[in-house]
Amino acid sequence: MLKLEHLYKTFNPGTINEKIALSDLSLHLKPGDFVTVIGGNGAGKSTMLNAIAGVWAVDKGRIILDGEDITALPEHKRAKLIGRVFQDPMMGTAPNMQLEENLALALRRGQRRGLSWGVTKAEREIYRERLKSLNLGLEDRMTVKVGLLSGGQRQALTLLMAALQKPKLLLLDEHTAALDPSTAAKVLELSDKIVQENQLTAMMITHNMSDAIRHGNRLIMMNEGSIILDISGEEKKKLTKQMLMEKFAQVAGAQVDSDQVLLSK
Amino acid sequence: MSIAVYFSSLSFLKLLKNMPGGVAQGLIWGLMALGVYITFRLLDVADLTVDGSFTTGGACTVMLILAGWPAWAALLVAVIAGVAAGFCTGMLHTKLGIPAILAGILTQFSLYSINLHIMGMAANKAVSVDKYDLVLSSRTVPSAILTGFIIALALVSFFYWYFGTEQGSALRATGSNPSMSRAQGIDVNAMKVLGLSISNGIVALSGGLMAQYQGFADINMGRGAIVIGLAAVIIGEVVGRALLGKHLNFYGTLSFTVIGGILYYAVVVVVLWLKLNSNDLKLFTAIIVAVFLSVPYLRDQSKSSFARLKKKGGSTNA
Numbered sequence: 001m002l003k004l005e006h007l008y009k010t011f012n013p014g015t016i017n018e019k020i021a022l023s024d025l026s027l028h029l030k031p032g033d034f035v036t037v038i039g040g041n042g043a044g045k046s047t048m049l050n051a052i053a054g055v056w057a058v059d060k061g062r063i064i065l066d067g068e069d070i071t072a073l074p075e076h077k078r079a080k081l082i083g084r085v086f087q088d089p090m091m092g093t094a095p096n097m098q099l100e101e102n103l104a105l106a107l108r109r110g111q112r113r114g115l116s117w118g119v120t121k122a123e124r125e126i127y128r129e130r131l132k133s134l135n136l137g138l139e140d141r142m143t144v145k146v147g148l149l150s151g152g153q154r155q156a157l158t159l160l161m162a163a164l165q166k167p168k169l170l171l172l173d174e175h176t177a178a179l180d181p182s183t184a185a186k187v188l189e190l191s192d193k194i195v196q197e198n199q200l201t202a203m204m205i206t207h208n209m210s211d212a213i214r215h216g217n218r219l220i221m222m223n224e225g226s227i228i229l230d231i232s233g234e235e236k237k238k239l240t241k242q243m244l245m246e247k248f249a250q251v252a253g254a255q256v257d258s259d260q261v262l263l264s265k
Numbered sequence: 266m267s268i269a270v271y272f273s274s275l276s277f278l279k280l281l282k283n284m285p286g287g288v289a290q291g292l293i294w295g296l297m298a299l300g301v302y303i304t305f306r307l308l309d310v311a312d313l314t315v316d317g318s319f320t321t322g323g324a325c326t327v328m329l330i331l332a333g334w335p336a337w338a339a340l341l342v343a344v345i346a347g348v349a350a351g352f353c354t355g356m357l358h359t360k361l362g363i364p365a366i367l368a369g370i371l372t373q374f375s376l377y378s379i380n381l382h383i384m385g386m387a388a389n390k391a392v393s394v395d396k397y398d399l400v401l402s403s404r405t406v407p408s409a410i411l412t413g414f415i416i417a418l419a420l421v422s423f424f425y426w427y428f429g430t431e432q433g434s435a436l437r438a439t440g441s442n443p444s445m446s447r448a449q450g451i452d453v454n455a456m457k458v459l460g461l462s463i464s465n466g467i468v469a470l471s472g473g474l475m476a477q478y479q480g481f482a483d484i485n486m487g488r489g490a491i492v493i494g495l496a497a498v499i500i501g502e503v504v505g506r507a508l509l510g511k512h513l514n515f516y517g518t519l520s521f522t523v524i525g526g527i528l529y530y531a532v533v534v535v536v537l538w539l540k541l542n543s544n545d546l547k548l549f550t551a552i553i554v555a556v557f558l559s560v561p562y563l564r565d566q567s568k569s570s571f572a573r574l575k576k577k578g579g580s581t582n583a
Contacts, residue, residue, distance in 0.1 A: 075448075076447050076450050076453065077450070079448055079451075080450055091445060092448070093445055094438045094441035094445055097441055101437075104434065105434060105451075108449075108450075109450045113431035114430070115431070116430060118429050118431050
């Protein structure tokens with residue numbers, strides 16, 4: 001489904017702020033894979049997701065999604081294939097627009113936007129149903145401006161929007177990090193549900209090791225811009241935090257002391 | 266001159282006599298304000314191109330009418346010229362990475378020369394309603410108001426429809442949250458160029474109407490248009506919210522933008538009637554806009570700010 005082939009990205013090359021963000025990163029996802037991504041700060045997790053989403057161009061390497069080489073496609077053209085939820089709950093929705101208008105924008109992801117009506121009656125019913133499934137009471141507030149919703153509500157809405165037009169790939173970039181623990185748990189549960197119901201291929205960055213172990217069928221750990229650990233299937237099911245620490249120690253060697261601190265338990 | 270003499274010199278009848286003319290001009294500026302609303306409120310860009318494109322509209326209209334074109338066709342060309350001006354600003358901004366506000370200033374600056382060229386290097390070109398068939402004229406104010414009203418109604422309805430379409434929604438989303446828009450597959454740069462083009466097309470249209478109304482195009486007729494447009498947008502919002510509150514929908518917002526232009530000009534008429542120096546009008550307008558633009562910020566500050574903590578000692582609401 002997704003193939004990353006030898007990706008490289010360096011920020012601010014040739015300056016004092018030079019930062020090698022991705023270094024020979026390769027990854028192959030099968031359809032239906034739900035991968036959790038962990039790693040310390042600056043390991044390249046978000047950089048990898050941004051490279052896939054096309055926020056900027058990579059320096060070297062190829063990105064192939066669903067058989068299509070998207071390496072040279074700008075962000076808005078990749079959007080037809082990719083659903084995204086950001087860390088900042090404010091980033092995924094348009095605050096000055098109504099709830100149903102936001103959903104309507106998402107429903108038309110990857111399609112030509114012409115001069116037909118922006119929100120139709122028929123689709124309103126779909127939205128109402130989907131919103132009802134969130135159990136947040138949003139189905140009665142469809143004409144409310146999204147800016148009036150809470151962070152958790154906006155993040156749940158963004159999730160719904162990301163899956164409304166079934167994406168080939170769902171990218172969750174620490175999408176619960178900015179929420180309080182109970183809201184975060186709800187949004188995570190919702191993410192699981194949406195991934196399963198739609199049988200999506202998904203990648204989820206998290207700073208929480210338990211979440212990384214509990215969710216998805218595959219776990220990768222990143223360090224210094226490439227993947228240092230890749231566990232899936234039965235092995236992943238049996239994974240514990242302790243084992244993860246040890247594995248990390250094996251692979252990363254001496255760095256374990258510093259990085260352990262950065263991975264929250 | 267004592268106060269009593271001053272007041273006795275003011276004739277209320279004179280105010281009534283001047284008001285219709287103010288309303289007509291206000292309507293035309295209100296149309297201009299619709300253009301400013303599109304960039305300033307929907308696209309979240311303060312576009313300074315309008316000072317130039319307003320004059321461009323006037324210049325094109327007058328020159329073409331003088332060349333024997335029918336007034337409506339001249340206005341159509343004026344709209345196209347305005348669209349081209351907005352397109353230039355959009356390109357400078359999106360393709361060359363120049364900040365939007367600077368891009369607008371550059372286009373506006375260059376339009377000064379271009380407008381002079383359009384007007385055959387004259388700073389002023391008259392078009393007499395006696396010789397030509399104009400869409401509206403200050404000679405017949407009531408019919409000018411009617412014409413202006415019909416055009417305003419048509420434009421407000423058009424924009425109400427357009428910004429409800431898929432494309433119009435994409436444009437609004439671009440102004441509301443660009444990163445979300447990109448993630449939803451919207452070409453943000455294309456939308457910005459489109460919005461700037463549409464906006465300046467409307468501004469040029471109102472410039473063309475103004476030139477016909479006053480009977481001439483002047484190289485300086487657009488000076489300060491952005492501030493007057495902002496004033497109209499803001500006055501319209503404040504009054505609209507005060508009158509309709511939560512019932513103020515998008516159609517109402519657009520309508521009140523035009524009404525804001527009329528109210529602004531009504532105030533201008535009163536100011537002139539009070540025999541205040543008309544040279545102070547720009548200062549007066551700038552103060553109004555500054556005050557209203559600062560209201561939302563100051564309202565926030567009154568709820569939570571360091572200054573407030575200092576006053577209260579920070580203990581009451583800790």
